[in-house]
Amino acid sequence: MSDQKPGFDTLAIHAGAKPDPATGARATPIYQTTSFVFDDAQHAADLFALRAFGNIYTRIMNPTQAVLEEKVAALEGGTAALATASGHSAQLIICHSLMRPGDEIVCARQLYGGSINAFNHSFKSFGWNVVWADIDDISSFEKAITPKTKAIFIESIANPGGRVTDMDAIAAIAKNAHVPLIVDNTLASPYLCRPIEHGANIVVESLTKFLGGHGNSMGGIIVDGGNFDWGKNKGQFPMLTEPNVSYNGVTMYETFGNIAFAITCRVLGLRDLGPAISPFNAFLILTGMETLSLRMQRHCDNALKVAEWLSSDPRVSWVSYAALPGDKDHDKQKKYAPKGAGAVFTFGLKGGYDAGVGTVSKVELLSHLANVGDTRSLIIHPASTTHSQLTPEQLEMAGAGADVVRLSVGIEDVADIIADLDQAMS
Amino acid sequence: MNHDVYEPAYIRQILEDVRTIAIVGASSNEARPSFFVTKYLVDKGYTVFPLNPGMAGKEICGRKVYASLGEVPEPIDMVDIFRNSEVAASFVDQALTLEPSPKVIWMQLTVRHDEAAAKAEAAGVRVVMNRCPKIEYGKLSGEWGWVGGNSGVISSKKQSLHGSGKMQSLGIVKQ
Ligand SMILES: Cc1ncc(COP(=O)(O)O)c(C=O)c1O
Numbered sequence: 026m027s028d029q030k031p032g033f034d035t036l037a038i039h040a041g042a043k044p045d046p047a048t049g050a051r052a053t054p055i056y057q058t059t060s061f062v063f064d065d066a067q068h069a070a071d072l073f074a075l076r077a078f079g080n081i082y083t084r085i086m087n088p089t090q091a092v093l094e095e096k097v098a099a100l101e102g103g104t105a106a107l108a109t110a111s112g113h114s115a116q117l118i119i120c121h122s123l124m125r126p127g128d129e130i131v132c133a134r135q136l137y138g139g140s141i142n143a144f145n146h147s148f149k150s151f152g153w154n155v156v157w158a159d160i161d162d163i164s165s166f167e168k169a170i171t172p173k174t175k176a177i178f179i180e181s182i183a184n185p186g187g188r189v190t191d192m193d194a195i196a197a198i199a200k201n202a203h204v205p206l207i208v209d210n211t212l213a214s215p216y217l218c219r220p221i222e223h224g225a226n227i228v229v230e231s232l233t234k235f236l237g238g239h240g241n242s243m244g245g246i247i248v249d250g251g252n253f254d255w256g257k258n259k260g261q262f263p264m265l266t267e268p269n270v271s272y273n274g275v276t277m278y279e280t281f282g283n284i285a286f287a288i289t290c291r292v293l294g295l296r297d298l299g300p301a302i303s304p305f306n307a308f309l310i311l312t313g314m315e316t317l318s319l320r321m322q323r324h325c326d327n328a329l330k331v332a333e334w335l336s337s338d339p340r341v342s343w344v345s346y347a348a349l350p351g352d353k354d355h356d357k358q359k360k361y362a363p364k365g366a367g368a369v370f371t372f373g374l375k376g377g378y379d380a381g382v383g384t385v386s387k388v389e390l391l392s393h394l395a396n397v398g399d400t401r402s403l404i405i406h407p408a409s410t411t412h413s414q415l416t417p418e419q420l421e422m423a424g425a426g427a428d429v430v431r432l433s434v435g436i437e438d439v440a441d442i443i444a445d446l447d448q449a450m451s
Numbered sequence: 452m453n454h455d456v457y458e459p460a461y462i463r464q465i466l467e468d469v470r471t472i473a474i475v476g477a478s479s480n481e482a483r484p485s486f487f488v489t490k491y492l493v494d495k496g497y498t499v500f501p502l503n504p505g506m507a508g509k510e511i512c513g514r515k516v517y518a519s520l521g522e523v524p525e526p527i528d529m530v531d532i533f534r535n536s537e538v539a540a541s542f543v544d545q546a547l548t549l550e551p552s553p554k555v556i557w558m559q560l561t562v563r564h565d566e567a568a569a570k571a572e573a574a575g576v577r578v579v580m581n582r583c584p585k586i587e588y589g590k591l592s593g594e595w596g597w598v599g600g601n602s603g604v605i606s607s608k609k610q611s612l613h614g615s616g617k618m619q620s621l622g623i624v625k626q
Contacts, residue, residue: 031605039605041596046610046621064617072619076487077494078594079619086597094599105600274482282560282583287599 033100033216038315041095055308056088075275075292085296089304093311097236097246100215100317101228104251105287107295108244108307112211112231113143114300115245119207119229121298122264122289123175126152130176131169133190134159135183138411138423140209144178163194170202175262176227177204181220182212182347182362184397185407185431186424187370189347189357196224203261205253211235212369212397216321217362226253227286234398235368238313238320242306247290251283265289320400320436325365327442328434334443335372340380340450342428346370368434369397371424374450378427381406383449385430390437390445402435402442454568454580459604462587465555465577466623469528470498472584473520473553475542476533477501479511484583485533486511488559491585495622496614500527520545529555531584536564543567547574559583592621 031039042053061080063069071077080086090108098106109115124130132144134157144155156174158165166177177199179190192208199206207227208220214235220228230236232244255265255278265285268274272292278285295301313320325348332346347358348366358366374380384406385393391404395411405411407425420426434442472492478485493499493512500523501511507518517523520530520542530546530553532539539562546553547570556571558564558580568578579587589595590602593610613622 035605039607040601043593043604043606044609046593046612049609062618064619068617068619071490071494074481076481076490077619078589078597080597086599088597091596091599095596095601098599098601099603103601105598107599268482272482274480276482280484280487282586284598284600291599 034318036099037096037317040099041092042311053089053092053308053311055304056083057304058087059083075272075280075288083304084299084301085291087301087304087307089311090302090307093232093244093302093307093314094246096311096314097215097230097232098248100219100314101210101248102215102219102221102250103228103248103287105284106246106248107287107290108232108246108302109295110245110300110302111243112209112229112233112245113139114298115229115231115247116140116143116209117300118290118294118298119227119247120148120151120153120176121294122286123205123262124151124153125263127154127173128152128175129154129156129171129173130178131156131158131166131174132177133157133179133183135186135188135190135424136178136180137184137209137211138407138425141423160188160190163191163198166195166198167202170198170204174202174204176207178207178209180209180212181218182367182369184212184369185371186345187212187347187354187366188345189354189361189366191357192220192223192225192361199226200224203254203257212367213362214317214321214367216318217325217364217367221248221250221252223361226250232310233396235321235324236314236317237306237310238317238398238400239309240396240399240401242309244302244306244310247287249284249287253286255285264293269293322364323436324368324434327436327439328366328368328370328432330439331432331434331442331446332370332372335446338450340375342373342375344370344372369431371429371431373426373428374430375428378408380450381428381430382409384446385409385449387449388445389449390441391432391449397433399433400436402437402445403433405431407431452572452578454563454565454578457579457582459591461577462579462582463591463623465529465557465579466584466588466591469555471500471525471527472497472529472531473500473502473517473523473527474531474533475502475520477503477511477516478533479503479506479509484559488531488533488583488585489514491588494615494620495588498525500525520549526551527553529553529557531557531559532562533559534562536562539564540567543571547571547576552576555579557582557584560586588623591623594621
């Protein structure tokens with residue numbers, strides 16, 4: 026291309042996706058194979074020792090997956106990326122690369138409920154301890170840091186409440202403590218917000234949501250910002266800076282420089298833990314990503330109109346959507362995600378628990394299910410479903426009180442979405 | 452010139468132009484980055500001269516090792532420096548005394564010496580600093596994408612297979 030830097034929409038279509046070197050196929054082929062033939066014995070040895078670039082086995086890499094990785098890395102402004110089977114497995118692999126038993130991670134309280142569960146329970150069994158902080162009290166992040174802290178984990182726009190996190194402020198705290206800032210950018214997508222531009226060192230996303238965008242494929246991604254010095258404090262991140270016995274003494278940071286984190290996640294994390302993305306899912310997500318900008322803008326435009334309509338409806342007690350001028354996060358939204366606040370937000374029904382259950386039971390266009398980021402509009406009443414095991418106090422803490430309904434506004438005609446909500450709420 | 456960012460075309464021209472490469476600080480330890488790079492450049496068809504005084508006369512990747520730039524028996528197109536920034540300048544000085552002069556001086560990732568670079572450029576030698584030729588070759592050929600790397604390259608042209616005919620090898624240099 027000419028010297029002009031390609032824009033976001035050009036990258037969404039072209040980044041990583043040159044015509045296939047073997048066949049010239051213009052769309053990215055689905056390499057539905059488990060393994061790849063070596064050129065010769067020396068080539069095989071070089072691949073296993075990381076001395077050559079190339080494909081070995083689809084648990085570690087696959088050419089369809091590779092296109093997906095380069096595309097997301099380009100859209101997020103990172104140096105490299107690693108795709109995984111789901112958003113959750115991406116989080117697991119990140120923590121595996123950074124943490125040893127007894128280490129700590131500081132997490133925002135305002136996270137996707139599934140992530141809260143993973144950090145609170147599953148990760149504890151690896152000896153990785155979570156310390157919770159609050160995005161409404163930035164100093165709580167600073168106070169939570171100890172010599173054992175290996176990372177800070179936040180969401181750019183948080184699920185379910187649609188809360189916007191002050192990334193610049195938290196990035197400054199992370200930098201000062203020399204720990205990497207991990208940002209889950211699932212709800213914003215790189216179209217609305219690029220956390221690396223705000224000091225994130227690692228971006229993680231569930232591709233299952235807006236990047237794939239059609240509710241048909243699970244996937245996750247880890248993007249390496251290429252902007253963290255893993256070797257600054259000796260012994261802080263041994264997996265990156267100490268010679269690795271399973272690769273004949275190769276040192277990841279020294280050998281792979283500003284993509285060392287992504288490589289470590291691939292050749293140690295994915296290789297050994299195993300949550301590889303299927304090539305077919307990678308293909309479907311790639312197809313979805315080509316229209317990311319178009320869909321995401323429509324999601325935001327529709328969501329704002331639905332939020333405005335709900336705000337003026339007498340059956341609704343409150344609406345929490347950062348794009349509404351009166352919202353407590355509106356200034357942060359204008360700074361971090363100026364094109365829109367995304368598709369996911371919550372509102373309260375004056376009729377409480379029964380009204381919530383009634384609404385989700387009566388929808389005919391919206392789908393009652395536990396996902397976000399589909400072309401279709403989705404609705405859920407957390408208190409009677411995903412959060413039904415919690416006590417009333419715990420429900421309030423989690424932002425899932427009895428009256429709370431969560432929407433993921435789709436890209437249908439907005440008049441039809443509003444009409445369906447209107448009849449379902451009555 | 453600005454050594455913070457390089458246009459892909461500048462790097463491509465260098466990697467297409469040069470045929471002989473002397474690697475200052477080549478290692479025979481197979482886990483070292485300098486070994487990785489030596490091996491990769493040999494595999495891509497460059498004529499590589501590993502330099503390492505402690506190993507002079509022995510071989511790395513089947514290539515005879517020399518003690519210093521002056522002992523290399525052929526004209527050197529590119530000098531690739533795998534030593535730290537402080538001592539890089541002295542290797543640049545040595546390179547500039549060669550007859551004929553090298554076309555390119557390349558300093559590896561983390562290696563940068565702006566004064567030495569200016570001197571080389573004044574003598575008409577192209578300079579690349581704080582980069583790795585293996586990575587840059589991989590970005591231009593498309594191999595970098597196989598490990599999820601962001602190459603920064605967009606193209607509607609089919610990527611070329613390497614002239615060696617090996618299945619899993621992409622190339623940028625016409626053989
Ligand atoms: C913000 C966020 N992060 C991570 C995940 C987990 O992703 P996955 O379901 O692909 O494992 C989700 C899923 O809802 C999410 O909303």
